[in-house]
Amino acid sequence: MLKTSLIFIGLALAALCFADLAITTLHPWMELGRMLRGMATPDFMALLGIWRAFVNTVAFALCGTFLGVAAGLVLAFFFEYTPVRLMCAFIRAIHEIFWAFIILPIVGLTPTCGVLAIAIPYAGIFAKVYAEIRQESDQRPLQGIPAASSAMSRFLYGSLPVVYQDMKHYTAYRFECALRSSAVLGFIGLPTLGFHLETAFREGHYTKAAAILCAFYLLIASIKYWAKPRFILIPIVFAFLFLSKEIYFSIDNVRRFFTYDILPWPMRRQGMLDGTRAVAYPWKDVGAWVLTVFQQEGLEGVWNTVILTQIALALTGVLAVVSFPLACAHFMGRISRQIVHWILIVVRTTPEYILAYVFVQLWGPSMLPAVLAIALHNGAILSYLSSQNADLVELRVDAPKKRNNRYLYEILPRVYGQFLAFLFYRWEVMMRESAILGILGIYTLGFFIDSAFADHKLDKAIILILITAVLNMGIDTVSQVIRRRLKISTKLVTST
């Protein structure tokens, strides 16, 4: 494990040589001062005017998660079939924001776009996790079910009760993620919190931005009070009713999107010039066109995305390893531990995208804001989980009294396996995020995808999104291989 860790740190150091970490703004620290002053004096009255954005944020998350769960449940039943598994891997390899970009031309900036952008990738995630929960669950109760029972009855009585708690916990965790996704979708124009957050930051209304962020934290922290699993259908029905007025869907748009808009340019060129919108099949030109897109934008995007991901991955690990003792009962007193816990909660509740957005405002677009945003958010998650695991370790009476010895010889070796497993588990998530942060002007895949959409070049955007998806699926596979080789698993983490 040490060797693997060192290799990845070495890779990150090598990547640093190629990374653009420049600060390009003229007065980076002056703006930070204004921002901090604003954060200290949140203007809660500003929230009254944007209550709709709050309801939208919650409604998108509720409806998106609901549809994702429904589709995921069905897909989980067929997860042993390779095509289903591949399809799920594919749809979850594409970030919610990219899905929103894809759906946008079909339905416009409507709730349908926001809900589907969450529901589609989440369906892939739920299918995978539900199937894994079922595989790893206790199979023995199934032996007691009469052999002639229908498959449905077997599932209802022999499987569902056994896996229900795990599924419920995971779904609740995902719903929190969906709230974050929903808020972030506002940054690309959907009517959620992110929209007003972006406006407030762009216009320098930091007191308003602070109020929105505070309210967002409260929203997340209070989930367990307003989204009780037992009564979850009530808010879901209200969410659908609330959004239903603006639901927009046109089958013609769907058809045009798939059979015309996303076709590679050489197929449409002649028809476009003639004004007939006819489609031709010049395969050779299409091949050349795809190759050009790949060489001119894909390669650079992939390179930068990978560089950014590797630096962020290593920094996340370092941050977590250094910070988790601060939140751990074996090293810190109650009060200082509580303070660290609150900081970790705030940092991990803030979506990477928002962190990166703020940093870009301060320092200008380079890899620096992106690396910091990804490493802080993921570092806080990992730090929290590792400190939880470390708290479970029972030290013997004669354990080293000195904190550094205790850390190096007792605690770290015991939690390192799970820590590393979880870090590699987050690798794919970080890569998805690295690609997305391109929208903020960093030259990762998201930058080129965003530009292609802005130029209405849907064909190019789709090719680049496909490249992103394949890259993510590749990283996911590599991560699995490494975890299997090192024989480490996140099991203890997820079960506690």
Add this chain to the structure above:
Amino acid sequence: MKPVTPIRNIKGTDCLFELQHVNVSYAQNPALQDITLRIQEGETVAVIGPSGAGKSTLLNKLYEMRPDDCAFVHQQYALVPQLSVFHNIYIGQLDRRTAWYNLLNLIRPRKPVVDEVMPILDTLGMSEKISAKVGALSGGQQQRVAVGRAMYRGGKVLLADEPVSSIDPLQGEAVLDLIVDTGKTVIMALHSVTFARRFAERIIGLCAGRIRFDSPPSQLTQEDIDELYLTC
């Protein structure tokens, strides 16, 4: 070769199972060899022998012969710990009702089913535990629920594969009392020779897939038992 005896015996009860020189093998490994035995209705039979002797295989073979007449008493790990006592017993008839009815009954117990299950719980002495989660019960109580499931399943024969091997002897006794008192034909594989002697009218000793002895407890000597466990 012994003459084939008629299916009806002197007492006038039915012969439920008749095996003549039966062999069963798994992936070419013989699990049962040359088994010949008859079991009458109303008998209480214990099958003993070291692990791997073929006890489970024999029970499964008997089940396959009359699946509609047999109910299995599973070990408690085959219960669903997250479900209530009521639902765990109901599972015994899961295949006799539609998936839709099963779903409704899972969400809210149906009155007719409760009326059927209640007498069984009375027999088990567990009517107060009807809504308790099985995972929260003691091992002995869980094993009683497993007996209740088999009783609810119905049929003339109770098959039990080591029904009390994972609970303490005191609770084990209570469970075996229940099983024997159902008044059905009982065939159980048992770990404990003491229990076999106490609760069965007939003990079959299995060794490496063959029947070593088949006789009432009174005719079995300690040497027979020792030989079974030591030389196998």
